[in-house]
Amino acid sequence: xxxHLFIAPADIQSPRWRQAFPTAFFAHDxxxxxxxxxxxxxxHNDDDMHALQTIAASGRKIIAMTQIESGEQAxxxxxxxxxxxxHYLAAASVLEQxxxxxxxxxxxxxxxxxxxxxxxxxxxxxxxxxVNGKPVDLSQLTSRELAVAERVAAGKTNKEVARELDITExxxxxxxxxxxxxxxxxxxxHLVLVMSGRAVT
Amino acid sequence: xxxHLFIAPADIQSPRWRQAFPTAFFAHDxxxxxxxxxxxxxxHNDDDMHALQTIAASGRKIIAMTQIESGEQAxxxxxxxxxxxxHYLAAASVLEQxxxxxxxxxxxxxxxxxxxxxxxxxxxxxxxxxVNGKPVDLSQLTSRELAVAERVAAGKTNKEVARELDITExxxxxxxxxxxxxxxxxxxxHLVLVMSGRAVT
DNA sequence: TACGCCATTGGACTAAAGGACAATAAGCAG
DNA sequence: CTGCTTATTGTCCTTTAGTCCAATGGCGTA
Numbered sequence: 001x002x003x004h005l006f007i008a009p010a011d012i013q014s015p016r017w018r019q020a021f022p023t024a025f026f027a028h029d030x031x032x033x034x035x036x037x038x039x040x041x042x043x044h045n046d047d048d049m050h051a052l053q054t055i056a057a058s059g060r061k062i063i064a065m066t067q068i069e070s071g072e073q074a075x076x077x078x079x080x081x082x083x084x085x086x087h088y089l090a091a092a093s094v095l096e097q098x099x100x101x102x103x104x105x106x107x108x109x110x111x112x113x114x115x116x117x118x119x120x121x122x123x124x125x126x127x128x129x130x131v132n133g134k135p136v137d138l139s140q141l142t143s144r145e146l147a148v149a150e151r152v153a154a155g156k157t158n159k160e161v162a163r164e165l166d167i168t169e170x171x172x173x174x175x176x177x178x179x180x181x182x183x184x185x186x187x188x189x190h191l192v193l194v195m196s197g198r199a200v201t
Numbered sequence: 202x203x204x205h206l207f208i209a210p211a212d213i214q215s216p217r218w219r220q221a222f223p224t225a226f227f228a229h230d231x232x233x234x235x236x237x238x239x240x241x242x243x244x245h246n247d248d249d250m251h252a253l254q255t256i257a258a259s260g261r262k263i264i265a266m267t268q269i270e271s272g273e274q275a276x277x278x279x280x281x282x283x284x285x286x287x288h289y290l291a292a293a294s295v296l297e298q299x300x301x302x303x304x305x306x307x308x309x310x311x312x313x314x315x316x317x318x319x320x321x322x323x324x325x326x327x328x329x330x331x332v333n334g335k336p337v338d339l340s341q342l343t344s345r346e347l348a349v350a351e352r353v354a355a356g357k358t359n360k361e362v363a364r365e366l367d368i369t370e371x372x373x374x375x376x377x378x379x380x381x382x383x384x385x386x387x388x389x390x391h392l393v394l395v396m397s398g399r400a401v402t
Numbered sequence: 403t404a405c406g407c408c409a410t411t412g413g414a415c416t417a418a419a420g421g422a423c424a425a426t427a428a429g430c431a432g
Numbered sequence: 433c434t435g436c437t438t439a440t441t442g443t444c445c446t447t448t449a450g451t452c453c454a455a456t457g458g459c460g461t462a
Contacts, residue, residue, distance in 0.1 A: 078315070097305060104298060107315040114279070114308040139277065142438065155390045157418070171440050173420065178438095180420085187420075187448095189356045192393050246430090345409065358448070372410050374450065379408095381450085388418095388450075 002061075002103050005036030007051075012042055012067065012088060020092035021099070030055060038099060040065055042088055043077055056081025061102050074109060084108035138195070140182050148175040152188050153195040203262075203304050206237030208252075213243055213268065213289060221293035222300070231256060239300060241266055243289055244278055257282025262303050275310060285309035339396070341383050349376040353389050354396040 004024035006017050017024060017040070025032045030051060033039065039055050041048065043064045055062050063084035064077035074085045083102040086094065087110075098108040141149060151161045158176070162169045176188070185191050205225035207218050218225060218241070226233045231252060234240070240256050242249065244265045256263050264285035265278035275286045284303040287295065288311075299309040342350060352362045359377070363370045377389070386392050 094305070097302060097307070101298060101302060101309075104295070106298070106309070106311065108302075108307070109315070110307065114310070143271070143274075144439065152390075155387075155394050158420095159418085167439085168441060169418095170442065174440075177420070186356075189353075189390060189393060192390060193356050196397060343408065359450095360448085368409085369411060370448095371412065375410075378450070 002038040002099065003036045004038050004040065004099070005032055006040045008040075008042035008065065008088065012044075014089050016090065016092045016095060020095035033058065033060070036060065038063070038102065040095075041082075042066070043073070049076070049080060052077060052082060053080050063098055063102060063108070069110065078107065078109070086110065138183070141179055142175075145175045145179045145182070148172055149179045149183075149191060149195065152176060153192045155192075203239040203300060204237045205239050205241065205300070206233055207241045209241075209243035209266070209289065213245075215290050217291070217293045217296060221296035234259065234261070238262065239264070239303065242283075243267070244274070250277065250281060253278060253283060254281045264299055264303060264309070270311065279308065279310070287311065339384075342380055343376075346376045346380045346383070349373055350380045350384075350392060350396065353377060354393045356393075 004021040006024055006026045007028065007030060008026075009028060013026075017026070025035050030039075033055065038061045040063045041052055041055065043049060043052060043066055052062060052064060062082050063086060064082040065086055065088040066073060067088060069085075069087055077085050084098045084107060086098050086108065090098075101108045138146060138149075147165060148161055151164060152158075156164070158169045158172045162172045165172070176191075179185075180187070180191065183191065183194060185194055205222040207225055207227045208229065208231060209227075210229060214227075218227070226236050231240075234256065239262045241264045242253055242256065244250060244253060244267055253263060253265060263283050264287060265283040266287055266289040267274060267278075268289060270286075270288055278286050285299045285308060287299050287309065291299075302309045339347060339350075348366060349362055352365060353359075357365070359370045359373045362373045366373070380386075381388070381392065384392065384395060386395055
């Protein structure tokens with residue numbers, strides 16, 4: 001059974017923390033870290049982000065709590081080593097569930113933010129239109145075409161993509177050409193633009 | 202308490218399904234849909250994807266199961282309305298946890314795939330860093346360099362930019378080359394990425 | 403007057419991109 | 433078994449991109 005530690009300023013607290021974990025510890029900084037293997041840290045500024053990275057580096061599970069949920073902050077804390085991201089006023093049942101997922105090695109993110117994350121990736125962006133005004137539909141790409149297209153859209157040359165996917169440059173060109181045709185884009189530059197949801201002028 | 206329905210071909214089954222949910226239903230297609238409010242669907246081809254969308258549209262929770270986990274497929278199923286994505290051979294305890302998260306209105310994704318998703322959202326990264334990690338500073342470009350760079354970042358060829366600015370293609374290349382050097386980018390593709398505030402991988 | 407910066411341009415060159423021809427093999431559905 | 437799709441690959445070609453040499457002229461400043 002995990003030992004929980006909640007770290008937050010005195011003026012940002014919730015009774016639901018103790019409700020979910022009656023035996024938890026509470027602190028304003030990381031001094032009680034040795035008592036816990038699951039740390040809930042309120043993240044508000046850069047100092048908190050640094051603390052998050054330090055705690056994550058200690059090998060403990062860390063769950064970031066926030067006052068204002070945002071996709072950018074979610075991504076930032078998860079990239080920095082957090083296994084979860086949740087509002088500090090979340091219900092006790094939600095906190096329990098987050099703890100269970102994280103204790104099992106998983107990651108927890110609210111459904112809305114999860115959808116934002118999903119949608120923020122290459123697919124289903126709000127109508128990115130190529131030059132002829134048709135909407136972009138990445139779902140018509142095969143998995144290989146998508147794999148190539150994503151890497152090119154991230155700025156890689158055909159040679160680099162070939163190396164990464166362990167195929168020849170010729171094969172990369174074949175998939176790319178097919179993707180260009182399906183998405184009706186002119187070249188890799190337009191591909192970057194439409195895959196990032198931006199207008200091509 | 203949710204009623205579970207597992208839909209998969211006869212040759213792709215797992216005893217752990219019944220272990221996790223002893224009262225679950227099992228089928229090869231969606232005929233038993235009316236018995237369930239939580240559907241586990243093995244996703245393998247486009248027909249399965251269509252079935253997923255249809256079941257999701259029915260308002261039921263749907264969890265996609267796969268034989269080979271991939272970030273691309275994860276995104277695809279989550280975009281199509283699934284609330285979870287898990288390997289069909291996952292442990293019963295994992296299946297139970299997925300069910301709990303989804304029943305609570307959440308979404309479930311394995312930690313590795315979650316990290317992939319997080320890292321894939323290059324768009325809204327706070328600081329766009331080119332290859333050597335220095336921040337982008339467009340103010341060091343001259344007005345002409347900026348004019349050229351903006352047009353190239355909008356997807357235009359050197360010839361098109363030359364025509365628009367009433368200069369030769371050679372001049373466009375000169376300004377572009379200078380902009381590349383000042384912004385420390387490799388080529389026009391990287392220019393697009395850093396000018397739009399995105400990470401170059 | 404001299405210097406530095408910017409804008410502009412040319413020639414020449416290599417590398418990369420993209421397309422057009424072609425082909426084989428595997429998997430799947432009918 | 434057949435037909436289709438996908439993945440992979442080759443050769444050859446043209447166009448585009450980018451860099452390295454070079455140069456002139458305008459403008460502002462010391």
